[in-house]
Amino acid sequence: MIDFENITYNYSHQSGVYDIDLEIQDNEFCFLVGPTGSGKTTLLKLLYFDLFPHKGKVNILNYSSKNVKKSSIHKIRKKIGVVFQDYKLLKQRTVYENIALPLHINGVGRKKIKQLVREALDLTELSHYSKKFPDELSGGEQQRVCIARAIVKNPDIILADEPTGNLDPTTGHKILKIFEQINKEGTCVVMATHNYKLISDKTYRVIELNEGRIVSG
Amino acid sequence: MIDKLAFLFVEGIKNFTRNKLTNFLCIVTIFINFTILGTFFVLGYNTDNVVNFLRSKYTFEIFLNSETSLDQAVNLKNELSNNSLVTSVDFIGKEESAKIFYDEFGEDIVEVLGYNPLPTSLKVNLEENGFDANQVNTLIEEYKLNALIDEISYQGNYIDDIESRINLFIFAFLVLVLLVIFISIQIIGNTTNLSLSNRKDFIEILRYNGASNLFIKTPFFIETFLQSLIGSLLAFFLVKYGFVVINSYLGVNIEIDYYLWAWMIVLSLIISIYASGRSMKRILV
Numbered sequence: 001m002i003d004f005e006n007i008t009y010n011y012s013h014q015s016g017v018y019d020i021d022l023e024i025q026d027n028e029f030c031f032l033v034g035p036t037g038s039g040k041t042t043l044l045k046l047l048y049f050d051l052f053p054h055k056g057k058v059n060i061l062n063y064s065s066k067n068v069k070k071s072s073i074h075k076i077r078k079k080i081g082v083v084f085q086d087y088k089l090l091k092q093r094t095v096y097e098n099i100a101l102p103l104h105i106n107g108v109g110r111k112k113i114k115q116l117v118r119e120a121l122d123l124t125e126l127s128h129y130s131k132k133f134p135d136e137l138s139g140g141e142q143q144r145v146c147i148a149r150a151i152v153k154n155p156d157i158i159l160a161d162e163p164t165g166n167l168d169p170t171t172g173h174k175i176l177k178i179f180e181q182i183n184k185e186g187t188c189v190v191m192a193t194h195n196y197k198l199i200s201d202k203t204y205r206v207i208e209l210n211e212g213r214i215v216s217g
Numbered sequence: 218m219i220d221k222l223a224f225l226f227v228e229g230i231k232n233f234t235r236n237k238l239t240n241f242l243c244i245v246t247i248f249i250n251f252t253i254l255g256t257f258f259v260l261g262y263n264t265d266n267v268v269n270f271l272r273s274k275y276t277f278e279i280f281l282n283s284e285t286s287l288d289q290a291v292n293l294k295n296e297l298s299n300n301s302l303v304t305s306v307d308f309i310g311k312e313e314s315a316k317i318f319y320d321e322f323g324e325d326i327v328e329v330l331g332y333n334p335l336p337t338s339l340k341v342n343l344e345e346n347g348f349d350a351n352q353v354n355t356l357i358e359e360y361k362l363n364a365l366i367d368e369i370s371y372q373g374n375y376i377d378d379i380e381s382r383i384n385l386f387i388f389a390f391l392v393l394v395l396l397v398i399f400i401s402i403q404i405i406g407n408t409t410n411l412s413l414s415n416r417k418d419f420i421e422i423l424r425y426n427g428a429s430n431l432f433i434k435t436p437f438f439i440e441t442f443l444q445s446l447i448g449s450l451l452a453f454f455l456v457k458y459g460f461v462v463i464n465s466y467l468g469v470n471i472e473i474d475y476y477l478w479a480w481m482i483v484l485s486l487i488i489s490i491y492a493s494g495r496s497m498k499r500i501l502v
Binding site: 106 | 426
């Protein structure tokens with residue numbers, strides 16, 4: 001499902017990732033760990049084609065970074081749910097509208113949208129917040145909205161970039177639980193984190209990065 | 218698909234109502250530019266009428282001297298009627314001249330002076346098809362030498378002059394149209410740029426969620442469509458009713474093309490969609 005073939009990506013003013021060879025299977029749950037600046041976010045960005053490798057290629061969901069057309073990138077992103085550390089929510093839209101957005105993009109009918117958003121709200125325990133605006137919510141609640149938005153379209157892969165970075169340990173565990181549940185339903189989850197404590201009791205695969213290179217996993 | 222279109226349409230309306238200032242500026246720009254364009258279009262349309270009017274006046278008048286007899290005048294009339302440059306000749310006798318004088322000035326000249334000083338005249342109507350000013354001038358010069366003729370009044374020389382000025386006006390009008398279109402494209406394009414940079418985060422979020430460029434662009438196009446529609450309709454009403462007021466105030470008859478509203482809307486839409494499309498192309502690569 002995900003295959004990095006000897007990937008290198010250089011930033012002009014900071015370190016990137018180098019010589020990455022990595023395979024992640026369908027339905028797998030794995031953590032990308034490493035200190036800040038180790039290349040976790042870069043790897044995730046390469047996965048949803050926000051960045052393109054300078055060397056090597058990324059294969060994901062039958063698309064390759066080598067020959068994917070810019071006009072096709074949206075098709076790949078429709079199958080990937082991304083959870084951002086800074087949430088990236090639309091502040092002028094309600095929680096419901098934020099979560100429904102990917103479904104509108106995918107052309108889902110209004111009735112079906114209602115049903116799917118309700119399910120996502122239930123799963124993320126946000127049912128009572130559907131009419132609120134992001135600024136009226138706490139950090140943990142906003143992160144759950146972001147997760148709900150990522151999962152509502154039933155993606156093949158969830159990419160989560162430091163989803164617990166700004167949250168207290170209890171909320172962090174809650175969020176991790178949601179991801180585990182999603183993974184149980186068959187979605188591949190790749191979660192970047194530098195919170196070793198949070199994942200210490202988990203048995204999932206841990207891919208460790210340091211200075212842009214894989215050191216274990 | 219219908220739900221998606223409905224969503225995009227609603228998004229376009231929402232954008233339109235949210236970005237009041239930029240939309241207001243855009244509508245004002247379209248309104249001003251199309252008021253100028255519409256005004257010149259109406260003037261251009263009526264210029265055509267002026268030319269046609271002038272062309273229908275392709276005549277000259279021959280005033281015969283007082284010693285010319287009726288037979289001589291009739292002979293001259295027949296001679297002129299046979300000329301290929303002439304379509305018809307109207308004979309205007311002394312009495313008819315006095316009647317025309319009375320109609321125009323309200324005075325009976327015979328009663329005032331005790332005699333009729335007005336000459337017998339011939340109104341020569343010229344062939345409009347294949348009209349050649351040089352040939353007509355030669356004809357007139359020839360007849361000026363005729364001893365029976367006192368004076369020939371011909372305004373045809375002004376027609377060429379007026380037509381050349383009208384052509385200059387039409388050229389200036391076309392230059393102005395292009396200038397206004399260019400200015401509109403720049404202003405609408407800049408407004409779209411502003412609008413796009415205001416919504417950079419929104420666009421980014423849409424992209425990360427799998428929106429295609431068309432999906433992102435459509436609400437902007439709807440917004441642009443509404444701006445154009447409102448701006449050009451307002452301009453149309455101002456031009457139309459402006460000329461209605463001018464007509465009644467000045468007692469003139471400036472005609473307004475029935476399809477003025479249609480071409481103003483269509484042209485503004487084309488300009489707006491082109492301008493905003495060009496801006497979006499730069500940003501939404």
